[in-house]
Amino acid sequence: MDAEPLHRRIARDIERRIASGDWAPGFRIPTEAELTVEYGCARMTVSRAVSELAARGLVVRRRKVGTVVAHPPVHSSALVAIPDIQAEVQARGLAYSHRLMGRIVRPASADEAELGARVIELETLHLADGLPFAMEHRLISLTATPEAEAADFSAEPAGGWLLARAPWTEAEHRISAVGADRQTAEALGLEAGATCLRLERRTWRDGQGVTRVWQMFPGAAYDLVARFSPRKDQG
Amino acid sequence: MDAEPLHRRIARDIERRIASGDWAPGFRIPTEAELTVEYGCARMTVSRAVSELAARGLVVRRRKVGTVVAHPPVHSSALVAIPDIQAEVQARGLAYSHRLMGRIVRPASADEAELGARVIELETLHLADGLPFAMEHRLISLTATPEAEAADFSAEPAGGWLLARAPWTEAEHRISAVGADRQTAEALGLEAGATCLRLERRTWRDGQGVTRVWQMFPGAAYDLVARFSPRKDQG
């Protein structure tokens, strides 16, 4: 028998006709009433199918007008994998290790107000098979996670430690290309000014800043990849 | 009155209790039957609300077991805006223009087999207020879009032209940091080797390669930003 629910079969049927170009962008697809007849099912079932496609951005529904095939998306966004460094290193079959290069506790600057009054500042070198992989500079809010002050970040990288204790609800990532500053170049074994991919991440939990981290990767050795189909990730 | 549908109100209520930490990861939320009583509505309405949260990855549903709050995601992915250059320039309030620097038609190399037998190779400089903004290097499949051979890409940038004629169904993006090659440096007015953000995009339509493009941005002037809440972009 059909293991596949009817609403999904309907959705796939429509999706196929759109992907094949049979129903081009702007085409008005059959109404719910018509689909109800075509599939011999209740209106709610076709409604569910078409609503799912609308949620994914494949079609646009408007009362009275009907449901039309959406125009293809602009090259607007992509789901880019932002890997955890330890996982990334291990995924490459290399041995992960890290070295805490610096740790101070200090008041937050005006620019860091989201993190509260006091922060821990960490500098960590991530290594793959003993070779420098990435340099990390991190601020941790002692307002969001007071217990960070007593944590031993030379034993456990701060990223994993924080994830276990202070899951975030919002994050901002920023990706850029920069030349390595003197300290980073030295730690990574590069020449000063060498090309690096810079990944900045800021996270919040319920509006309270949790952490802010910059990671520098040697440009030649690292990139970010996003493979996807459009409209599958629509939100 | 309530403009908000009941199923959404239910979903938001649950989401709020999860975000507040009240219902922690692993917590088993009320069954559909219990929610039906709590909200005094039909089971299908609560089912719709909870299913929506499940689709977004906030909760995990299993028959007989019930619905439990999902564990927070690893720092695994982020929706990064991959802007169209023209739109990006105009969004900054600058005048967009472009200059076609090179165009040849040639056989595809073995490495470019996905694009078919013959390709157009384009080199385009994008300008903002007359100043170099990005250098673009592009291959267009003449199998996917034969009419590209006759198109005038000095009048219309290839990106927009393609989007209108050959919408893609799959894409891969790759972001890296590189030093500018001689030609790029010259076009962008940089020193050779200057830090650049390199964005590579490959697109397919139904398995047939459509285009492959590399864009180089001066590192200091450009970055990619992703702001998001976790689990909102689940697919």
Add this chain to the structure above:
DNA sequence: GAGTGGTCTAGACCACAAT
């Protein structure tokens, strides 16, 4: 066996927008 979610029905009323 029994509890839970997954799906589906055959209706109903309402909201919106084009006419």
Add this chain to the structure above:
DNA sequence: TTGTGGTCTAGACCACTCC
């Protein structure tokens, strides 16, 4: 006014999986 989707009901049967 009318056609269309948006939501909701009060049931029903089934599938899965823990006990």
